[in-house]
Amino acid sequence: MEPVLRVRDLGVLVGPVPAVSGVSFDIAASRRVGLIGESGSGKTLTALSIMGLLPEGLSAVGQVVHDGRELLELSEEEICEIRGDRITMVFQEPMTALNPVMRIGDQVAEVLRIHRDVSRSEAKLRAMELLRQVRLRDPEARMRAYPHQLSGGQRQRVVIALALACDPALIIADEPTTALDVTVQAQILVLLRDLVEDHGSSLLLITHDLAVVASVCEDVLVMYGGRIIESGPTRDVFDSPNHPYTDGLLAAVPEIEAGIERRSRLATIAGSVPGLGQFPTGCVFRNRCDRATEACLTEPTLLPEPSIESGLSDVDPPRRVACFHPLDSEIPS
Amino acid sequence: MSLAGHRPVVHAVRAVDIVVEEGETVGVVGESGSGKTTLAHLLMGLDSPTSGSVSYRGRNLAELSKTETRELRGSMQIIFQDPNASLDPRLKVGTIITEPLRSLQIDGDHQARLHELLDSVGLSKTAIDRYPHEFSGGQRQRIAIARALAPNPKVLIADEPVSALDVSVRAKTLNLLQDLKDHYELTLVMISHDLSVMHHICDQVAVMYAGRLVETGPVIELFEHPEHPYTRTLLDAIPRLRGGTLVADELADSPPAIDGSSTGCAFAARCSLVQDRCYVEEPKLRELELAPGRSAACHLVGADIEHLDG
Numbered sequence: 001m002e003p004v005l006r007v008r009d010l011g012v013l014v015g016p017v018p019a020v021s022g023v024s025f026d027i028a029a030s031r032r033v034g035l036i037g038e039s040g041s042g043k044t045l046t047a048l049s050i051m052g053l054l055p056e057g058l059s060a061v062g063q064v065v066h067d068g069r070e071l072l073e074l075s076e077e078e079i080c081e082i083r084g085d086r087i088t089m090v091f092q093e094p095m096t097a098l099n100p101v102m103r104i105g106d107q108v109a110e111v112l113r114i115h116r117d118v119s120r121s122e123a124k125l126r127a128m129e130l131l132r133q134v135r136l137r138d139p140e141a142r143m144r145a146y147p148h149q150l151s152g153g154q155r156q157r158v159v160i161a162l163a164l165a166c167d168p169a170l171i172i173a174d175e176p177t178t179a180l181d182v183t184v185q186a187q188i189l190v191l192l193r194d195l196v197e198d199h200g201s202s203l204l205l206i207t208h209d210l211a212v213v214a215s216v217c218e219d220v221l222v223m224y225g226g227r228i229i230e231s232g233p234t235r236d237v238f239d240s241p242n243h244p245y246t247d248g249l250l251a252a253v254p255e256i257e258a259g260i261e262r263r264s265r266l267a268t269i270a271g272s273v274p275g276l277g278q279f280p281t282g283c284v285f286r287n288r289c290d291r292a293t294e295a296c297l298t299e300p301t302l303l304p305e306p307s308i309e310s311g312l313s314d315v316d317p318p319r320r321v322a323c324f325h326p327l328d329s330e331i332p333s
Numbered sequence: 334m335s336l337a338g339h340r341p342v343v344h345a346v347r348a349v350d351i352v353v354e355e356g357e358t359v360g361v362v363g364e365s366g367s368g369k370t371t372l373a374h375l376l377m378g379l380d381s382p383t384s385g386s387v388s389y390r391g392r393n394l395a396e397l398s399k400t401e402t403r404e405l406r407g408s409m410q411i412i413f414q415d416p417n418a419s420l421d422p423r424l425k426v427g428t429i430i431t432e433p434l435r436s437l438q439i440d441g442d443h444q445a446r447l448h449e450l451l452d453s454v455g456l457s458k459t460a461i462d463r464y465p466h467e468f469s470g471g472q473r474q475r476i477a478i479a480r481a482l483a484p485n486p487k488v489l490i491a492d493e494p495v496s497a498l499d500v501s502v503r504a505k506t507l508n509l510l511q512d513l514k515d516h517y518e519l520t521l522v523m524i525s526h527d528l529s530v531m532h533h534i535c536d537q538v539a540v541m542y543a544g545r546l547v548e549t550g551p552v553i554e555l556f557e558h559p560e561h562p563y564t565r566t567l568l569d570a571i572p573r574l575r576g577g578t579l580v581a582d583e584l585a586d587s588p589p590a591i592d593g594s595s596t597g598c599a600f601a602a603r604c605s606l607v608q609d610r611c612y613v614e615e616p617k618l619r620e621l622e623l624a625p626g627r628s629a630a631c632h633l634v635g636a637d638i639e640h641l642d643g
Contacts (some may be wrong), residue, residue: 182527
């Protein structure tokens with residue numbers, strides 16, 4: 001089966017510097033995939049390239065295929081037909097996604113009017129139904145509200161309603177709950193997870209928060225220095241990471257877990273994330289890695305390559321790692 | 334001032350009793366609007382309480398003379414979430430870090446102190462003549478920490494000190510705070526919404542909701558056996574690294590009533606265990622009979638433990 005999104009060898013140049021390089025992955029239908037990484041890992045640039053929303057002056061190379069079409073080769077007009085309909089986005093700050101001078105109901109109805117051949121009254125009915133689905137209390141009254149009259153959590157619900165309006169194949173959510181309080185975050189995450197499932201959509205959730213991915217996503221992609229360095233089913237990757245960076249990242253997270261002793265110190269990763277253009281040649285992580293050898297002067301490939309199986313919804317994707325000395329191997333002495 | 338008409342009184346922080354023991358790390362946990370930052374400002378003497386008092390080593394802050402206030406400013410320092418906003422972009426790092434020594438008129442070898450401070454926060458001497466924008470977020474937070482430590486404070490208040498930092502930088506900053514606390518024998522007050530961070534670094538924790546303290550106690554016990562329904566809601570809402578189910582509280586984004594008109598428990602409208610008396614009678618923070626050192630402000634706590642544990 002054809003995956004909902006097939007990304008091959010995606011790269012983004014910032015000036016002469018590759019900020020994203022050799023990114024390849026598949027998203028199968030109705031799968032929830034987390035994309036994690038720290039600042040400067042290239043996760044947001046990856047998402048923006050898929051959507052054709054890179055800032056002025058940046059362009060993406062490689063292949064991004066959805067429904068048999070090469071997204072990177074489409075004209076602005078063609079990509080606009082897909083964006084907001086087949087592939088939609090939810091951003092961190094809901095205010096930037098909403099029109100401040102337009103009533104909530106009209107905004108949701110407008111999306112339906114643009115992408116679907118529906119009458120004004122039909123669109124309105126559908127909009128109300130969507131606001132009900134995102135569990136906005138008293139949706140009838142909320143239809144007439146302006147964004148500023150809602151709380152941050154309620155606004156993010158409206159953005160999710162917009163994203164779901166056309167039953168998209170894929171929703172890309174970039175740090176959708178980072179600005180929210182912890183109890184509101186839980187609501188939005190549960191809502192997103194459940195509605196994505198109800199609408200039969202896939203989800204690409206971009207976040208720096210590993211625990212958010214663990215709670216929402218079946219699969220995970222870990223980025224560092226513009227590359228995907230590890231991927232696979234979330235539970236497997238988090239239980240036994242193969243890449244030393246994934247391992248370091250997981251160990252740096254303080255945990256509240258019954259039965260697990262509180263550590264007096266958190267594990268840390270040596271050094272700090274280099275600035276753009278200052279990553280080492282070969283493996284981008286080798287200057288911070290205690291497993292690095294001479295072999296790491298060559299850039300490792302993320303293996304195995306995505307196969308036909310990675311397009312299947314009901315099969316877990318294979319575990320992939322871009323490392324010559326993954327944690328399940330011995331370092332040659 | 335009548336421009337805004339009659340303004341109702343809002344209790345941002347209300348009836349808060351908190352004791353911070355010397356040498357401890359105390360966490361104040363709460364969501365937006367819970368009053369945790371207002372509480373930090375009150376502790377620092379940056380704001381004055383409309384009623385009640387804040388005392389440091391037995392002295393009421395409001396009754397201190399000018400000289401005593403200046404001395405107190407040296408003893409209590411604060412660091413904020415966003416080091417970009419708290420570091421003057423036009424000043425060099427050396428000037429920034431030694432600024433409290435000048436403004437508090439602390440004598441001594443400022444240059445030697447500067448070198449010592451840079452060393453203890455893990456920054457090199459070359460930082461002295463550079464500007465804040467030349468540093469990463471984590472390094473800027475180190476600059477802010479060095480400045481706060483300059484007057485040799487006894488109490489360090491940290492208001493969301495790691496919320497803006499990446500996972501790996503956050504771990505290093507938390508380790509640094511712990512090292513500094515040991516080295517300088519600091520009392521640390523951490524204000525944060527991040528329960529995992531609190532659990533990691535604090536000895537004692539105070540949970541705030543709508544300006545009130547709803548539960549206090551030793552952090553490990555309190556997180557393992559929360560007594561107040563709000564504390565439970567908070568803990569249920571944390572996404573866990575090892576999977577586990579997220580529990581969403583459907584009413585989480587309905588703000589609590591904090592104006593003067595409200596009676597009863599501020600959490601009543603969201604509480605699944607609510608009873609009639611919760612709407613009329615405000616619960617007082619009281620020590621738990623079965624767990625000395627722990628307190629909760631809930632009518633149901635201790636009344637019917639089995640019911641709560643369900």
